[in-house]
Amino acid sequence: MTRAITDRPSDAEVIATACRRADSAMLAVEVAGRTPASDAAHPGGPTTVGLVHLFESQAFLLVPTDSEVIELASGSPEGVPAMVEITDCAPIDLRERVRSLVWLNGTAHAVPRDLERDLALEIAADHPDGGLLDIGHGRSMIRLQVDNAVVASSSGAACVQASELALADPDPFWEYEGDWIAHLDSDHADVVGQLARKLPRDLRNGRVRPLGLDRFGIRFRVEGSDGDADVRLPFPRPVNDVSELSRALRSLAGCPFMNSLPD
Structure with missing residues (x-):
């Protein structure tokens, strides 16, 4: 199956x-x-x-x-x-x-x-x-x-x-996602830069900003000179709690020991 x-x-x-x-x-x-x-x-x-x-x-x-x-x-x-x-x-x-x-x-x-x-x-x-x-x-x-x-x-x-x-549940991180995205954008340019290197090559010339975060991955908005584009970087597997989320972000960034979100 x-x-x-x-x-x-x-x-x-x-x-x-x-x-x-x-x-x-x-x-x-x-x-x-x-x-x-x-x-x-x-x-x-x-x-x-x-x-x-x-x-x-x-x-x-x-x-x-x-x-x-x-x-x-x-x-x-x-x-x-x-x-x-x-x-x-x-x-x-x-x-x-x-x-x-x-x-x-x-x-x-x-x-x-x-x-x-x-x-x-x-x-x-x-x-x-x-x-x-x-x-x-x-x-x-x-x-x-x-x-x-x-x-x-x-x-x-x-x-x-x-x-x-009727069968759908909200994302488990819905309550904190806004604060985490704002924190990532303002205080973790290093993490954003590492993650941006994972984006398709044609999107790396724009300004990369964190857009959303859920149990499946992180989304970015790329603000380019000719318009905006949204792109998702998925985690290897869905995460269920804050510790799994933090590990998934660090792993995705390629720096498993860097300080990352959430705090």
Whole structure:
């Protein structure tokens, strides 16, 4: 029996990770006679989302209590068609910071007020976020029943069905990846230089910046005179914890004893 080996997260895992660390997301609902692309100033326009907690084929969202989506979802037992757009940005200042875009498509449902706090406690145990403390103080919760999701990046676009998304876990390093990438970029030019030597020869003339880190490898953004290119350096095998990650980075750089990430 042949065992499938991959050097990168699945599309479903990429979406799950982007949801878990989302700090820039918008929710748009479909209303008869209007479109989800309505201007934000117009009633029914996009609503800022403070948290996206993906659980199986559902996404729990924090939105302003006075947003129209709360009224619309509360007044519709079947829910209202909706879409969440998540912008995944690099944690450092790049020429173009967007790494990927994710769209969750489905139906928005109201969460009963008397259940919000208990649900927030359950979510916080797995996905701690300060915004959950605002439940009942200007923030309310919406449940999005996800039908499918789309992810788009420099490598292309893919559609993922809810059944596949329900089985995906976020990357184990999602919570710390931003700090590690920023630290690598600002304090470890030696490591970046060693890793850059592993890139294809035609990409070595640009400015090489760390872009992302996951259990399968590290990604770089090469900012060249004629445009940008993203490239992945895979680890020999997926890593599961911080010590394995540190060893994999040092080995990939070709200096097994150099001080590297994480600290």
